[in-house]
Amino acid sequence: MKLHIHDTLKREKVEFVPKNPERVTLYVCGPTVYSYAHIGNARPVVVFDVLFRLLRNLYGEAHVVYARNITDVDDKINKAASDQGVDISVITNRFADIYNADMRALGALEPTLQPRVTHNMQAIVRQIQAIMDNGHAYAAEGHVLFDVESYRAYGALSNRSLDDMIAGARVEVAPYKKNPQDFVLWKPSKENEPEWQAPWGAGRPGWHIECSAMIEANLGLPIDIHGGGHDLIFPHHENEIAQGVCAQHSHGVQGHNPAEYARYWMHNGFLNFGTEKMSKSLGNVKLVHEMIKETPGEVLRLALLSAHYRAPLDWNGDLLDQTRARLDGLYGTLRKFADVAVREVVTPAGVLEALCDDLNTPRALAELSALARVLETAETEAARIMAKSDLLAAGLALGILQGDADAWFKAGASEDLTATVEGLLAERAAARAAKNWAESDRIRDALNALNVEVMDGPGGASWKLKVGA
RNA sequence: GGCCUGAUGGCGGAGCGGUUACGCACCGGAUUGCAAAUCCGUGAAGCCCGGUUCGACUCCGGGUCAGGCCUCCA
Numbered sequence: 001m002k003l004h005i006h007d008t009l010k011r012e013k014v015e016f017v018p019k020n021p022e023r024v025t026l027y028v029c030g031p032t033v034y035s036y037a038h039i040g041n042a043r044p045v046v047v048f049d050v051l052f053r054l055l056r057n058l059y060g061e062a063h064v065v066y067a068r069n070i071t072d073v074d075d076k077i078n079k080a081a082s083d084q085g086v087d088i089s090v091i092t093n094r095f096a097d098i099y100n101a102d103m104r105a106l107g108a109l110e111p112t113l114q115p116r117v118t119h120n121m122q123a124i125v126r127q128i129q130a131i132m133d134n135g136h137a138y139a140a141e142g143h144v145l146f147d148v149e150s151y152r153a154y155g156a157l158s159n160r161s162l163d164d165m166i167a168g169a170r171v172e173v174a175p176y177k178k179n180p181q182d183f184v185l186w187k188p189s190k191e192n193e194p195e196w197q198a199p200w201g202a203g204r205p206g207w208h209i210e211c212s213a214m215i216e217a218n219l220g221l222p223i224d225i226h227g228g229g230h231d232l233i234f235p236h237h238e239n240e241i242a243q244g245v246c247a248q249h250s251h252g253v254q255g256h257n258p259a260e261y262a263r264y265w266m267h268n269g270f271l272n273f274g275t276e277k278m279s280k281s282l283g284n285v286k287l288v289h290e291m292i293k294e295t296p297g298e299v300l301r302l303a304l305l306s307a308h309y310r311a312p313l314d315w316n317g318d319l320l321d322q323t324r325a326r327l328d329g330l331y332g333t334l335r336k337f338a339d340v341a342v343r344e345v346v347t348p349a350g351v352l353e354a355l356c357d358d359l360n361t362p363r364a365l366a367e368l369s370a371l372a373r374v375l376e377t378a379e380t381e382a383a384r385i386m387a388k389s390d391l392l393a394a395g396l397a398l399g400i401l402q403g404d405a406d407a408w409f410k411a412g413a414s415e416d417l418t419a420t421v422e423g424l425l426a427e428r429a430a431a432r433a434a435k436n437w438a439e440s441d442r443i444r445d446a447l448n449a450l451n452v453e454v455m456d457g458p459g460g461a462s463w464k465l466k467v468g469a
Numbered sequence: 470g471g472c473c474u475g476a477u478g479g480c481g482g483a484g485c486g487g488u489u490a491c492g493c494a495c496c497g498g499a500u501u502g503c504a505a506a507u508c509c510g511u512g513a514a515g516c517c518c519g520g521u522u523c524g525a526c527u528c529c530g531g532g533u534c535a536g537g538c539c540u541c542c543a
Contacts, residue, residue, distance in 0.1 A: 011473095029543080037543090044543050076541085160539070164471050207541085229543030230474085236542090269474075270537065306492085307482065312475065312536065322481060322493045329492085332506065354483095362483050366491035376507060437502055444504080455505045462506090 001349075003058060003356045005225070006310060008233060008265035009157050009258060013358055016264060018224045024055050024064045025219045027262070029211060029228040029236070030114070032071040033095035034080045039286040039300065039315060040229075040271045042106055046301050046399075047268045047309040047359065048227045049108040053397055054355050057347055067113040069214055070096050073204055078193050088194055089118075102288040105297035106304075107399040115214040117205065121196045123217035124205045127247045128185045128198070136246035137185055139200045140176035144186040149179055151242045153256035157265060158234035183239055185209050208239035212247065212261070215240075221248060223262050230267035230310075237265065271315045286315070296411065298400055299324050305361040305398060324467060326365075327400070328409075333372045334391070335405035335462065340384045342392060351394040361398065368394050409464030421452050425461055428454075 003016040018024040028048045031037055045068075055064045072092035081088040096116075104110075117124070128144055131137040136150045148154045148162060155161050162181060184206035189195035195202045205213075215223055221244060228237065244261030273286075291300060303323040307313040348371060354363035371394055375387035395401025410418065424443050431439040444454050451466045 031543090032541095040543050042543080047543095158472075158538080160472060164539080231538065231542055234472090234538065235540090268543070270543070272536070310474085311482090314481085318480065318493090325493055329506095336506075357484095360483075362481095362491075366483070369491055373508085432502085435502075441503070453505070456501080456503095457506075464505095 001058070001352055001356050003054070004358055005264060005266055006358050008230075008267050011159075014264070016225075018059070019222065019263060021059055022063050024059050024225075025223040026052060026055065026064065026066045026225045026227065027211070027215050027219060027223050028066075028068045028111075028226075029232055030068040030070055031095075031099050032074045032076065033092045033099060034074065034077040035095060036287040036289045037099050037102055039288055039291060039304075042103070042288050042300070043271060043304050043309075043313070044227060044229050044268045045103050045108050046106055046304045048266075049399060050305065050355065050359060050361065050397075051225070051227070051266070052109060052111070053399060054359070057352070057397065058356075065113065065219060066111045067115060067215070067218055068111040069211060070099075070114055070116045071210060072096070073117040073194070073210070078190075082192070092116075092118075098289060102292065105292045106288065106301045107297060107402075109399075113218050115218045117210045117214070120210070120214045120217055121205075124209055124213040125186075125196075125198050127213040127216060127243065128205075128209060130247040131185065131243060134246055134248075134250040136242075136250075138178065142188040142201045142203065143176060143184055144200055145177060145182040146185055146239070146242060146246075147178060148181045148183070148242065151246055151256060153245070153258055154181075154242055155238065156256075156258050157241055158238045160234065183208065183235065185243070208236055209243055211236070212240045212243040215262075216244065216247065222260050225264045225266060226262035227266040227268070230269060233265075233267055266309075268309045269312045271313050273315055295320060295324075296327075296408075298403070299327055302327055302365075302398075302400055306365070308362060309359055328467075330368065330372055330391075330395075330401055331403075331405045331408040333375055334388070334401065335409065336457070337375060337384060337388050338405055340381070340388045343385055343389045345389065345393045345396060347393050347397045348390045351397055355397060364394070364398060368398075406462070409462075411465070413465050417450065417452075421447060421450065421463055425454070425463065429460065432456075 004013050005016050006013045026048070028044060031041060048066075048068075052064065052066045055066075070092070072088070077088050077091055080091045084091070100110075128137065131146065132139070132144065137144055137146050139145075155164075162179075186198060186200065186203055186205055186209070188201060188203040193204070195204055215221065215226075226237065226240075241258045241261045245256060245258060248260060288300070299320060303315075303319050304313070306319065306323060313319075348367065350367040350370070351364045354360045354367055357363070368391065371387065371391045375384060375391055378384040378387050392401060413421075424447055428440050428443040431443065447454055447463070452463050453466050454461050454463050
C-alpha cells in the first residue's frame, strides 16, 4: 500500500517514497526539558507515534529510525537551574524522565533515538564550522551568525521572502548582524551559565542549530520526514533547512534545494481551548502530568486522534466525555469476547488505507467501529476469531485497545472494593438462580451505591466502575 | 500589513460533483425477570452571495466569521 502525506514544503499531498526503504528516517522536534509538558505538546507526539507505527508496518520494524530530541540547553533551563541553585542536568534529567513517562502514558512508543544537545556538542560545532567554511555564516563579537542572503531558498518552507520579513521587521536588531534576519548559530554564554568550547569562542548553540546538527549526526542527511507543530515552520524549520543544506556544500551559484535536508515536511495543527488561549497567565494550562491522574492516557490519546492531525482541534470536556464513551464501547465489545482466541496480527486493509491517506485517523476510527460491529454480529467462532484479531490489530495501529478489557472498566477500584463487589455479586447470582428478583435488585442497588454498574450476561454478571460519579 | 488554515446534523468529525460516513447524544423496535450491553431502524447537515454544471456540501470567484504564524512556542 502506498503512503501519501501532505508535504508542507510542496503544499500538497504527495506519495511518500523513502530514500532508502531499508532505513526510513523520521525526526520530530522534542521538548525543552525545564518544565512539564502540556496537552498541546502531546499532539505531535501522539500524531507522529501513529506515523512511526505506520512506517514500521509498511517498511518493517527494523527499517525505521525515529529520532525525537531532548533539548537540554536553553535559557529557560538556565533560569530554572539558577533559581534552584542546581546544575542544569538536575533540571533536565528530572523533566526528561517525567516527559518520557507522561508520553508513555499516552501510549507513545519510545523513539529509536533520543539525542540530547549536551551529548552532541561536537556535532553542533562541526556543523557550524562547515556552514562557515561554505561561506554561509560569519563570526562577529563572539557570535556566529547565519547569513540568510547567502542562501537563496530561504523562505521556501514558510512561503515568505526576505523582503516580506524585513517589512515585518520584528526581528532582533543587533549591531553585529549583517542583515536583521541573520540568526544565531552560536553565542557567548552569560556569566555563571554553562558554556562549551568552540573555535570562535566559548559559548552555547543557538536555538535552531541543535536540530540540524543532531539530525546530521544521528540520522544522516537528508532525512525522509521531518515533523513538528505548525508553529515551528517559521523560523525554526526554515532555519534548520538553511543550516542543513548549507552545511553540506557551498551554494555560490548553484540552485538551493531544501530537499537536501529533509525530503518531506509534516506539521500538526494546534489545539484550541474555547475562546481562551491556554496560557500560564490564565492559569488554564493543561499539563499531561496532571491530566493522566484524572483521565486514562488512552482517552487523551484517542481524543488527540479524533480529528485529522492538520486540523485544529477544540479541546474541552465534551471531547473527553465522548472519547471516553467511545472507548468504553470498544472495550465493552472486547470484554464480551474476552474468551475468543486471537490469531496473527495483520492491520485490516480499511484501517491501513485510511492511515496511508495522510494519516486519516478519523476514517481509521470509523473502520474500527465497523470492525467492532462485525465482531458483535459474528455468528461462528471462526468469524469471531477473525473479527477480534482485526479489531485488536486496528487498535494497535492507532496505539489503543491493547489493555485488558476487564481491567479497563475496573481501573481505580481498590482491592477492598473489588472484594466487596465480588462478594455481593456472588450473593446476587444465588438470588437470581432462585429467581428471587427482589433480592437481586436490592443487591444491584447496593452495588450502584458503591458506584458499580452491573451487567448481566449469558456467562454471568460483569461490572464496571461508573465514571465521573 | 504579509503568509496560512478552517467554517458540515444537538455535539465531535470524514469522504465524495449525483447514492448511509462514522462516533457521542436522542427516539422507535428486538432482546432481557427488570436493567445494562448488544443488534436493527428513524430523525437530523453543509456560514453568506454569485458562477461553472443536467446536477455542488464537494469545483471557481467574492464576502463574513474564527484561529494560527510573522517574536519564545506543539
